[in-house]
Amino acid sequence: MTDIEQAAREVTARGESARRRGRDPVNLPMIHNWVEAIGDRNPVYTDASFPSVHGGIVAPPAMAQVWTMYGLHGTRPSDDPLGAMVGVLDDAGYTSVVATDCDQTYHRYLRPGETVEVASRLESVIGPKRTALGEGWFVTTRSTWYVGDEPVVEMSFRVLKFRPKPAAPAATPTIRPQVGRDTAFFWAGTALGELRIQRCGTCGRLRHPPGPMCPGCGGTEQEYVVASGLGEVYSFVVHHHPPVPGRTLPFVVALVELEEGVRMLAELVDLSPEAVRVGLPVVVGFHRVDDELAMPVWRVR
Amino acid sequence: MSGTEVGTRLPELVITATPTFVVSTAIATRDFQDVHHDPELARARGSKDIFLNILTDTGLVQRFVTDWTGPDATVRRIAIRLGVPCYANDTLTFSGQVVSRTEVSDGVSLVVEVVGRNSLGDHLSGSVTVVV
Numbered sequence: 001m002t003d004i005e006q007a008a009r010e011v012t013a014r015g016e017s018a019r020r021r022g023r024d025p026v027n028l029p030m031i032h033n034w035v036e037a038i039g040d041r042n043p044v045y046t047d048a049s050f051p052s053v054h055g056g057i058v059a060p061p062a063m064a065q066v067w068t069m070y071g072l073h074g075t076r077p078s079d080d081p082l083g084a085m086v087g088v089l090d091d092a093g094y095t096s097v098v099a100t101d102c103d104q105t106y107h108r109y110l111r112p113g114e115t116v117e118v119a120s121r122l123e124s125v126i127g128p129k130r131t132a133l134g135e136g137w138f139v140t141t142r143s144t145w146y147v148g149d150e151p152v153v154e155m156s157f158r159v160l161k162f163r164p165k166p167a168a169p170a171a172t173p174t175i176r177p178q179v180g181r182d183t184a185f186f187w188a189g190t191a192l193g194e195l196r197i198q199r200c201g202t203c204g205r206l207r208h209p210p211g212p213m214c215p216g217c218g219g220t221e222q223e224y225v226v227a228s229g230l231g232e233v234y235s236f237v238v239h240h241h242p243p244v245p246g247r248t249l250p251f252v253v254a255l256v257e258l259e260e261g262v263r264m265l266a267e268l269v270d271l272s273p274e275a276v277r278v279g280l281p282v283v284v285g286f287h288r289v290d291d292e293l294a295m296p297v298w299r300v301r
Numbered sequence: 302m303s304g305t306e307v308g309t310r311l312p313e314l315v316i317t318a319t320p321t322f323v324v325s326t327a328i329a330t331r332d333f334q335d336v337h338h339d340p341e342l343a344r345a346r347g348s349k350d351i352f353l354n355i356l357t358d359t360g361l362v363q364r365f366v367t368d369w370t371g372p373d374a375t376v377r378r379i380a381i382r383l384g385v386p387c388y389a390n391d392t393l394t395f396s397g398q399v400v401s402r403t404e405v406s407d408g409v410s411l412v413v414e415v416v417g418r419n420s421l422g423d424h425l426s427g428s429v430t431v432v433v
Contacts, residue, residue: 030329033328033329034329034330034360036325036329037322037325037326037328037329037330037357038326038329038357038360038361038364039316039364040360040363040364040367040368041368042364042367042368042372043372044372050372052372053372053373053374053375054375060360060363061363061376061379062356062359062360062362062363062376062379063330063360065330065356065359066329066330066331066356069330069331069332069356070331071331071333072333098383099355099383100382100383101380101381101382101383102355102358102359102379102380102381102383103378103379103380103381104359104378104379104380105377105378106376106377106378109375
C-alpha cells in the first residue's frame, strides 16, 4: 500500500467531520443576490405572493452549498477530509487541482430562517491515474447538509489532484523530416556526418529518394553507399513566400547532381540567391538541429 | 405540464459570460477565490482569464431546466461533469433533452440530459432530475 493509500484509509476511518454551521441562516437578501446574478426569474424564490407548489418562499436548491461557503477570510477546519487529502497529495508532488464532478441530491428545498450545517467525509481516493493533465489521484468527498438532524442535501464532489506535466520541449524551429523504414538509414547517416545513397541489394543500382523497391529490377533488398558529398547544382528555386519555420526568407533549395549520379534536394546555404546558377560546384555539409537530427545542406566549393 | 415525452428538446439557454457575470455570480455564491475575479492573478496561475465557478455552473443548469418546466417543479438532483473552463467573454450555450420519464406519487419525474458548450468545447455535461 502506498503512503497516499494509507493516508486515505486513515482519513476515511475518521468518518464524518464535525458539523460546521453556515454564517447566516437561509435568508432572502442572499437569495436575491444569487437569482439576480444567475438570471433566474423563477418567482418561487422571491415572490411571497406567488401561489407556489412549495407553499411559500424557498431557496434555490442549487444554492445549498452557498450557505456554508467559507467566505472571504474563511479557513478549512483541520478535520475537513478534502483539506487533509489535498495536503497529503501536495506533499507527494501532486500539487495541482481541478474539480471534475459535482453531484447534488436535494431531499427538500430550504426555507428562509433555517440554519444549515454541513459535514463531510472522504469517500474514495483512486490513483495514480494517467490523465490528459498529468498523473493524478481522484479524490471524492461526500458532504451532507443538515437542518437540525435532518439531512436535506447531499453532494458527492470529485477533484483530480495531479502532477502537472513537464512543459513540452520548445518547438524546434526546424520542420523535422518524416523518418520511416526506408529513410531511417539516410537520417542516421546525416546525424553521423555521412551522406548515404540507397543501393539496390540485388542489382546494385543507386537511387534517391529512398524507397522500398528498386525501380530497375524490382528488388527489395536495400543497401547504401556513402557519397563523396560532391556535386553540381542541377536546378534550384529561390523561396520567397510563404514563411517556413526555421528559415530566413528568401532561401535557396537546390537539386544537386552528385558525383555518384543521383540527384538530391537540400538547402543551399551561405550564398546570396542572386549568385546561384546551374552547374555551380557544391559540397554537402550538415546542419545540426539537435542531438538526433542533422539536415544536409549544400555549400559552394 | 405537457411536452415532457422522452426525446423532448429543451429551448437553448445562451449565457454571455461577461466579466461582470463571472464576478457577480462568484460573489453571489460566496466564492472569493481570486481566479474568479482577478484577471491578473488568474493569468499568473496559468489561466487565460477569470472563469466561471462550479457553484454557478450548478445554478445555471438548475435555471436552464426550470426556465423550461416553469415554477411548478421540484429539482431533486443535479449531477454535472466538468470539462473545459468558461473564461470571461466566452458564450455558454446550454442544450438538453428528456431522457427518462417516470410517474411518481407527486407527479412525473423527468431526467434531463444537459450539455453546456462554449468556444473551447464542452464546458459541462450532466443530468437533472426534476419532478413536474
